[in-house]
Amino acid sequence: MDFSSFPKESVKVEEVIDCIPVGVAVLDTNLRLQAINRALEAMTGFSREEAIGVGCYHIIRNNLCTQQCPAKQALESDRAVHLEGNIINRERQKIPVMIHASVIRNDEGQPLGVIETIEDISLLRELDKKTQTTYDFGDLVGHSPKMQKLLEILPIISQTDSSVLITGETGTGKDLIASVIHRVSPRAKGPFIKINCGALPETLLESELFGHTRGAFTGAVRDKPGRFQLADGGTLYLTEIGDLPLTLQVKLLTFLDDKEIIPLGGTRSARADVRLIAATHRDLQAMVRQGNFREDLLFRLNVVRLEVPPLREREGDIRLLMEYFLNKFNRQFQKKIRGFSPEVIEILRRYPYPGNVRELSNMVEYATNVCHETMIKSEHLPDYLEGQLDEPLQTEIGVTGDEMDSYTGLEKERRVADNRLNWREMERRMISEALLKSRGNRTKAAKLLGWGRSTLWRKMKQHNLV
């Protein structure tokens, strides 16, 4: 490139910096403004004439000015400084900005001042908020494919009045999902009534759910409305529905059919405009087979089925949740912990979480309480984590969520399997084991693995087992 024609005579600083589309300020070593460009005039609301000779903190009014002045840091550290903050302009607007400060030197290397660029990043921050909302549905946090699928369907099903059955292991967040469905539904202004079907004895539960009339039993001195009536116009959330006694299952079935309830000891039915959400950690299909749960009730509850994935199947969410809980407990306990040490991240990433999100939340709460430093280290984690990390997460070896689902039958037996195997070897071993158990019967082996016969045949071919 030929610069020979480039003007050698001095040019006015303002003319040069006016061409730059972000705010630019030139300061002397006393941090007084010597020049600002048009973009900075527009951003701050101060004209060049007003700003020249004034301390930069009065014009730029960055939140960092009084504590971590970027220009001062650049002068002291002799390197460029990049910091994010916000300014308040003359129109009283708060604008998020990114500030870069560099020292200007003469030919002898002596500092003459500082040049700062102030970039308006409000659009970027708005975009961040929008992106976050796609990941975040109220208090539901997660961007793993399974959680995304769930978060995508929640707004749709919340707008209907269909019964919802939420299934999932303990601690996965079934209660939270139920309350979120209610909060964003047209019934949000109505009550959200929760009752645990496993917490009360049968007769008491019947009275609690459906209410009773005066004289229904000894001590029933007046009519008492049940939870169904209390939830009128809102949502009734029945948790641990798998623990609901068979007799009450019939009564619940009647409600789902007719939208009417008969209080204990009553003769007249009462209408209740209630949306029903039920949840359980039990396998209701298995309970139906065992005769402990009515099949017709399952069909009626199962209008919308939401399966909440266990934490070990939510790839990438552990890290997200760790940060979420750390922020939450930092606020709650007024701590200023900045993050987790790499060792802790690795420990928490590898842990299998039988108690799911609740367990992770408890761990971070414990660590936040115990930690008096700025970083959570392994010694701040609960003691019981020691020695429980021999089993790696199965998802780490490349299993997709759908594949995991189909192996549930044999999964428990495989938990103690050699963790050094990669997934391909593990799959080959599983097929061999299933074939051995079924004595070579491929139909039985496929059933054991939870696959169709053609899938088994295809996989056997891949592994050269045919």
Add this chain to the structure above:
Amino acid sequence: MNEKLLITIWRDQVAPRFDLTSEVLVATVDSTGEVLHSKTVVLPNVSAEDLCHMILTEGITTLICGGIEEEYFQYLTWKKVKVIDSVIGPYDQALEFARGDRLEPGAILK
């Protein structure tokens, strides 16, 4: 009638940001412009909400500050507090000008 002024301060200057102020000067001025009483108060917490609360509970009639967000400006104005904002310069000069009723929003006291 006496006026009660509050100036947000940082070092010897009017603090550039209302929401980040950790020290204030409270002065009572009579109708002739004489300062009857003044004190500086160091605030335990830095927060615009706390500062607004203090302004209202102390019965401040005029606030002199640097940059303030629209939300707090409107709130204080609604609560009948006169807000002279975007003031640049030493706080003692700001007080001097305010005593003579010569201080305007956006004043640059070089």
